Every structure is written in C-alpha cells, then in structure tokens.
Amino acid sequence: MLDGDPCSITENILVKPGKGQAFNRVKVKNLKTGRTLERTFKTTESVEAADVEDIDVEFLYTDGEYWHFMEPQTFEQHAADSIAVGDAAKWIKGQEACVMTLWDGAPLSITPPNFVELAVIQTDPGLKGDTAQGGSKPATLETGTEVKVPLFIDEGDVLKIDTRNGEYVSRA
Amino acid sequence: MSESWQPAAGREIMQLRARMLKHIRAFFDQRGVLEVETPLLSSSSTTDPHLSSFSTRYLQQNLYLNTSPEYCMKRLLAAHGDAIFQICKSFRDDELGPVHNPEFTLLEWYRPGFDMFELMDELGELVQMLAANSGLDHSIQKISYADAYWQAAGINPHITSADECLNCALQHGIDKPVGLEDDVDEWLDWLLTQLVMPTFPADSFTFIYGYPQSQSSLAKLYKDRHGHTVAARFELLYGEIELANGFDELLDSNEQRQRFEHENSRRVALGLSSSVIDEALLKALQHGLPACSGVALGLDRLLMMLARVDTLERVIAFPFSRI
DSSP states (O other), X not given: OBTTBOEEEEEEEEEOOTTSOOEEEEEEEETXXXXXXXXXXXXXXXXXXXXXXXXXXXXXXXXXXXXXXXXXXXXXXXXXXHHHHGGGGGTOOSSOEEEEXXXXXXXXXXXXXXXXXXXXXXXXXXXXTOGGGTOEEEEEETTSOEEEEETTOOTTOEEEEETTTTEEEEEO | OOOTTSOSSOHHHHHHHHHHHHHHHHHHHHTTOEEOOOOSEESSOOOOTTOOOOEEEETTEEEEEOSOSHHHHHHHHHHHOOOEEEEEEEEOTTOOBTTBOSEEEEEEEEEETOOHHHHHHHHHHHHHHHHHHTTOOOOXXXXXXXXXXXXXXXXXXXXXXXXXXXXXXXXXXXXXXXTOOSOHHHHHHHHIIIIIGGGSOTTSEEEEEEEEGGGOTTBOEEEOTTSOEEEEEEEEEETTEEEEEEEEBOOOHHHHHHHHHHHHHHHHHTTOOOOOOOHHHHHHHHHOOOXXXXXXXXXXXXXXXXXXXXXXXXXXXXXXXXX
C-alpha cells in the first residue's frame, strides 16, 4: 500500500554503502491507476501489505454500467465497474478467460487474454491493386473498437488481435 | 535461456577466478604473508546495526555464520603477531542485488606495523597487478572522505547537519528516502552513494579515507589536517562499486567494548535484536594486538571488474538464484 493505493513492486534495487545504512530503490506500479513510480526507502522501513489476489474468471456480459464475470469452478460472480475494467472493455464480448485482480475482495482490474478473436462489423472495401503496397485502413470490431487492418479485410471476417498493443495479428 | 541446474557463470569466468586466486596467493607468498583458515561458524554475531548474521545451531547451541573473518584473525594476530591473509566465504543476511550475494568470497589480510596508508599502497599494488594480468590498465586516485564530499556536494561531512544534507539533496534533485529523518550518518551514507560516488571516474580505482568518527567501526581515530577527529578507515572503489574496506585497527579493548555496546544499543533503538558480543576478541585485545592495519576485499566484485561484467550473477557459478 502506497499513498492509500495498492501497488505491486516491479523492481527493487539495494543501495548499500559497505558499512552503512542500506536503502531500497523500489519501482512500483499503482494497481489502480496503472502508473509506475519510483520511491526510496530505508531498508528498515515497512509498508502495509495490500490484500490483493488474482483469480481466473470468465466474462459473461455487460449491462452498460457493470461488467459481470464468473469464477468457472465455483460459479461465483463478480461485477466490475468501468474503472476496474478499463481498456479490457475494448476486447471482450463474452466467454473470454480473463484474470481479475481483487483488492480486499473487490474487483480492482481486469486483464484480458493476450489474444482475442473478434468479427469486423464495418470497414470500407479495399481498393483494387492496393494489397501489394501493404497499406492499412480502419475497421470496427463487434465490440465497437476500431483497429487498423490490412486492405484485404472484409466485413464479417474474424480477426486475431493482440490486446497488449491493440494490433491486428492475422485472420482467425 | 540456460537451464537452472546449470552454472550461471561460464567456463572462462571460472578459469579467470582460478587464475585470480593463484595470483593472489603468489603475491602474498612473495611478501611473506601467511595464509590461514579460521572458522565460518561463530558463537557471537556482528553488532554492526547495518549487518545481519545468518543464524544456525549445533544441537541446542546457537551459532552464527561469519559476516567477515575479522575477529578470529585478530585472535591469531594477538597470539602470534604474524602478517596473515585468508580467502574465505562470508555471509550476510538480507543482502541481495546486482552487486550483493548473501554468500560471497572475501580476501582479508592484516599487516603488523603498517599504517592505513601503507596498507592502501599494498592493496593498490595487488589490484593493479591483477588488472594488468587481465590486460587492463587502471589508474588509482586517493581522496579523503572530506575532500570527496566537499568537491561533489559542497559539504563538510565532519560538521554537517541533517538539515544541510536535506537541502543539498533537494538542490541536486536527489529524493529523500522514506524513513530518513534527522540521522546525520544515514544522510551521509545516502548522499555518498547518490552524489559523491557518481563523481568518481568510471574505469579506475578510487581510495576514500578518513571516515567520520561516528562511522569508525573497528578503526583507530586520528586528527586530520583541519583538526577534525576522523576514523583511520578507508575504502577502495572501482567506479562506484565498493571493493574493499580497511582499518588502522583499534587496539584498546575498553574502547572496543564501548563501541560494541553502543552499536548494540543502536540495534535495539532500530528494533533489531541485540547481538552476542565476542568476548574472546575483547580478551585477545586485552592480551595485546600488535599495531596493525587490516583490509577485506570482495573477490566476487573484483572478478566482475576483471571480467568486465556488471552483475555478480555473471561471476559466481551458483549465485543465490540457483542454490
């Protein structure tokens, strides 16, 4: 816990003069905002541990205000608001296996699968002869998200998308 | 890439390590310094509040792993008076990072009749010989703790305050660590690593000597040319990496006991357990230690420098991550 927010340590460097006081230069990721910050502590300092855990969930549906997920083993359901879902909302339509991070038992963030398969619902037809030039055009996916795709993609095609950078990978 | 059962350091590094050890032994053999062995297990632990000993046991008896072989080597000095050296493992709990491994190799030696500057010269000759054998040519500079601080930070470390250190940090864009408040020594340690050491030339050796009295540990005290009482303690660095720490050794058993007790009270104030004081060392000092200087050199870090790599993992066959 740092400044009231749960954080995960991404890097921890020991700074220690031979016979002197040791310090830890710590890089942490704020799990609420996703921002990375750097802080130094005397080695003897302690901070409150955040009660954070990751669970595997399946995305069920959204009612517009909440996104509903279920733990496949126990069928227990969790409702996450738009802040917790964040960018994951751009890539999930239902039945995807996601990781939900809980803080004090409440949804803190959602990590979608690295790759998802989504259908194109709208894109302009590619112009003839353009395929060889490797150009791209916008396409709208069934989740409403717009991605850049090659010119040969048509409406109705199902695409494989890398959710970590939002880029088109291939036709599914 | 490589599997975790395999060594982290390659064959060439192992060969370089073996060559380094051979050259060190030849260096001391030529100078008539006797190689000795002392136990790694000890019934006492270090009182230094900044070090933490591993503890273990023999049946019901509590024992500790040495953080350095210093105390037993001083008992040998008190008994025989010979110049001695030792290459051994030392252990420090809670020290792990790119240049820290909880178990590491130390070369420690003691020179009766040498003052701090004579021992610095001998250490300089040793590391330059080893560097030359690896085809490296490194210069050595010597600077007092006070001069190094003055040049890098504009602070006189022997009379500074926590407030002045804080202002200095702010001026130089250095953050204030959480938990660092009004302890001047802690501030000096912090600014030393963040502001002073980065001014040392990257590819050469630097000696710093004449530490603040409050950081004297097992060193004698003396008056520097400005009249400040300072510790006859030195360190050797390569770039910003500390390789060695040495003392013109304290001989007075009463003062040594007071320093142990003072360190123990600091441990308690910091919420650490107080350590078992080494009575055998105090008895040896009472019997009489010849005037001498001693130094401990971290051989894994020295090997890092010789091999031109920047983490200990590359020079230790099985570092902590693979045991």
